[in-house]
Amino acid sequence: MKHLLINLFPSSKSIYYLWLLLNITMDTMDQSEKRKWRPLERMFNEVPGRYDLLNRIITLRLDERWRKKAVRECLDGNPDSILDLCTGTGDLVLRMAANVNGETSVHALDYSEPMLKVARKKADKKGLGKIEFVHGDAADMPYETETHDAIGIGFAFRNLTYKNPDRDIFLGEIYRVLKTDGRFVIIESSQPSGKVLKVLFRFYLRVFVAGLGGMISGHMGAYRYLAASARNFYTPDEVRKLLLSAGFKKVIHKSLSGGIAGLTVAIK
Ligand SMILES: C[S@@+](CC[C@H](N)C(=O)[O-])C[C@H]1O[C@@H](n2cnc3c(N)ncnc32)[C@H](O)[C@@H]1O
Numbered sequence: 176m177k178h179l180l181i182n183l184f185p186s187s188k189s190i191y192y193l194w195l196l197l198n199i200t201m202d203t204m205d206q207s208e209k210r211k212w213r214p215l216e217r218m219f220n221e222v223p224g225r226y227d228l229l230n231r232i233i234t235l236r237l238d239e240r241w242r243k244k245a246v247r248e249c250l251d252g253n254p255d256s257i258l259d260l261c262t263g264t265g266d267l268v269l270r271m272a273a274n275v276n277g278e279t280s281v282h283a284l285d286y287s288e289p290m291l292k293v294a295r296k297k298a299d300k301k302g303l304g305k306i307e308f309v310h311g312d313a314a315d316m317p318y319e320t321e322t323h324d325a326i327g328i329g330f331a332f333r334n335l336t337y338k339n340p341d342r343d344i345f346l347g348e349i350y351r352v353l354k355t356d357g358r359f360v361i362i363e364s365s366q367p368s369g370k371v372l373k374v375l376f377r378f379y380l381r382v383f384v385a386g387l388g389g390m391i392s393g394h395m396g397a398y399r400y401l402a403a404s405a406r407n408f409y410t411p412d413e414v415r416k417l418l419l420s421a422g423f424k425k426v427i428h429k430s431l432s433g434g435i436a437g438l439t440v441a442i443k
Contacts, residue, residue: 219287245271245362254324259283261331265294272303318352346421363407365437
């Protein structure tokens with residue numbers, strides 16, 4: 176490469192050294208620094224103020240019921256270590272911590288410090304000091320390979336996978352830090368199979384989630400993204416195929432509330 180460049184162009188020596196420097200810099204960067212596409216990060220830093228209230232309003236409090244089911248799946252088999260990935264304001268991990276036995280270590284990770292601040296405050300208020308909160312990126316988690324028996328993710332799998340060019344990096348990291356036979360538990364919006372419910376759901380997303388959510392939160396863009404990504408998100412079968420192609424050996428999907436949400440358990 177060096178000789179070819181230098182022989183072809185008179186000023187190519189400097190180009191070659193520039194190219195070399197660029198390569199060395201790229202090699203010394205860690206995974207998260209290489210990721211340039213993080214437009215959602217700013218959005219999540221802006222919404223924590225009314226995030227919990229809006230979750231309750233736009234799901235008509237159904238999210239609490241769905242979360243309870245996800246926690247039950249995460250705690251199945253009495254795990255030694257569990258992680259709530261993309262914990263946000265901590266709604267899932269607080270439930271996990273309140274229900275584990277004393278031996279289980281409980282971890283939560285998110286890349287938004289404002290979201291984590293709210294989560295830590297809520298944990299302190301409830302006396303759930305055992306949760307280890309980490310400010311980090313799902314693309315490059317600070318955990319050893321095969322650390323956790325279960326990883327739960329609440330309403331963020333869509334963010335990591337829907338039109339996200341780093342989707343495979345996230346799935347690879349999740350698979351890496353999960354123990355063999357461990358459970359990856361996803362609670363996420365889904366696609367209702369019934370035609371009528373599908374039309375109603377889409378109308379609801381457009382009018383209430385994008386419109387009302389945007390107005391109450393003061394962040395129209397964030398709630399427009401939420402509505403659009405939920406409307407176009409994968410079907411249960413597409414989620415299953417995605418997880419199987421990421422290496423999981425078994426995927427179980429349970430439809431919730433007519434299919435507007437889904438609980439997926441993938442076994443490593
Ligand atoms: C829609 S919120 C869900 C929060 C929470 N899990 C819940 O159940 O309400 C998505 C969260 O994922 C976090 N997030 C998105 N991409 C992330 C990434 N690559 N690494 C870490 N956190 C991420 C955001 O900061 C945000 O807090």
